[in-house]
Amino acid sequence: MARVYNFSAGPSMLPEPVLRTAQAELMEYGSSGQSVMEMSHRSKVFDAIAKDTEARLRRVLNVPDNYRIGFFQGGASTQFAMVPLNLMITGAADYLVTGNFSKRAAKEAAKFGRVNIVANTADCNYTAIPDVDALEYSKDASYIHICENNTIFGTRFTKLPQVEGIPLVADMSSCILSRPTDVSKYGLIYFGVQKNVAPAGMAIAIVREDLLGKAGPAVPDMLNYKTIIDADSMYNTPPCWCIYMTGLVLKWIEEEVGGLAAMEARNNEKAALLYDYLDSQDFYKNPVNKPDRSIMNVTFTSPDPETDALFCAEAAKAGFVNIKGHRLVGGMRASIYNAMPREGIVELVAFMKQFAAQHG
Ligand SMILES: Cc1ncc(COP(=O)(O)O)c(C=O)c1O
Numbered sequence: 001m002a003r004v005y006n007f008s009a010g011p012s013m014l015p016e017p018v019l020r021t022a023q024a025e026l027m028e029y030g031s032s033g034q035s036v037m038e039m040s041h042r043s044k045v046f047d048a049i050a051k052d053t054e055a056r057l058r059r060v061l062n063v064p065d066n067y068r069i070g071f072f073q074g075g076a077s078t079q080f081a082m083v084p085l086n087l088m089i090t091g092a093a094d095y096l097v098t099g100n101f102s103k104r105a106a107k108e109a110a111k112f113g114r115v116n117i118v119a120n121t122a123d124c125n126y127t128a129i130p131d132v133d134a135l136e137y138s139k140d141a142s143y144i145h146i147c148e149n150n151t152i153f154g155t156r157f158t159k160l161p162q163v164e165g166i167p168l169v170a171d172m173s174s175c176i177l178s179r180p181t182d183v184s185k186y187g188l189i190y191f192g193v194q195k196n197v198a199p200a201g202m203a204i205a206i207v208r209e210d211l212l213g214k215a216g217p218a219v220p221d222m223l224n225y226k227t228i229i230d231a232d233s234m235y236n237t238p239p240c241w242c243i244y245m246t247g248l249v250l251k252w253i254e255e256e257v258g259g260l261a262a263m264e265a266r267n268n269e270k271a272a273l274l275y276d277y278l279d280s281q282d283f284y285k286n287p288v289n290k291p292d293r294s295i296m297n298v299t300f301t302s303p304d305p306e307t308d309a310l311f312c313a314e315a316a317k318a319g320f321v322n323i324k325g326h327r328l329v330g331g332m333r334a335s336i337y338n339a340m341p342r343e344g345i346v347e348l349v350a351f352m353k354q355f356a357a358q359h360g
Contacts, residue, residue, distance in 0.1 A: 005344035008322035009151050009297060010174065010195040013339040017256060018248045036244045041237055049240075050233065053247035060250050060260060063183050063206055070225060071233040071243055072203045076101070076173045076192035078223070079203050080108040083169055083188065086215045086225050087143050088113045094141040096161070099126045099150035100328060101171060109145070116141065125329075126153040128289035132161040143167045143187055149175035151195075152326040154299035154333065155292045160185055167211060173203075174296050177253060178338060179264035187211050193242060195296075196338045197249055202242035253338070263338060270336050270345050271295035277349045283356035301331030307359055308332060314355060320348050 092114040095106035119130040149156040151174040167187020176191040194200035212226045221227045284300045325331040
């Protein structure tokens, strides 16, 4: 077996100890005589798995008691609709458009009410994050929406919009669990799990209790946070395997990494290895405004698109896969989520140096 370094933006690498546990428990979970894939979601065994996963998420992320947690199908994209359907009670909301996913979220929300685009960084091809204190937010906004880490463009918010009385909603799909988060600063956090948390197939939402129960009667039950959360995410058959894998990843963060502060230290160090190299030479360029650089998704280009293509092909041969940039940006993107080991980046930088020496 030769495992590659997978720089995919998602689905992405999972921690090896997690995969090994899942493998060891695949045929029989505990002494249940069956796999988690096969068991009833109403069984005692699975109920314990789901409760443990939620409890771990609460512990690891330090989720305050007045927040509820739900497991949802439909990925983060379904959350783009659920947020306005459940929270847009004034008929208006503010959106900061800092990339493709926040643009999509705003477009979806506009189907349900008035969307005020309070910032849009399209002019600089989303290479910078706006100064959140200099923006004008709407008085009648039900919430302010951001995408905290822009997976495609490699930027992240380092400061959050905070407006008295108006909840902040954040898509944290590509940065959740990468560092400690003060959940009390948000009204609602949602994320697709396929980057830092689990295999694809689920989104998780963490919702401040007082924001629940405001959806209109026409909102389908499956799109109503309260319906799903009140049923402990068992209103219908939940994504059982994803819930189980989420629990294993959280256990890894808690027991092997040592929690989110330790996770952040690892991630900062990993990102610095790559950015420091990028800043030390002229062959590759990173277009992002330095203070806004993501520690999860690092974009870079070589001198021209042909060399980019050659880089990706050679990198794949050398065991660094899925490093091609998103079509909206071109070039390369190394997604270096929690599970990417430090050695993966050390080896990638060595490969980049060698490639630059040959083609510079
Ligand atoms: C920040 C962000 N939001 C939303 C999405 C869409 O997620 P999904 O494919 O789960 O709908 C992605 C996917 O990559 C993402 O990176």
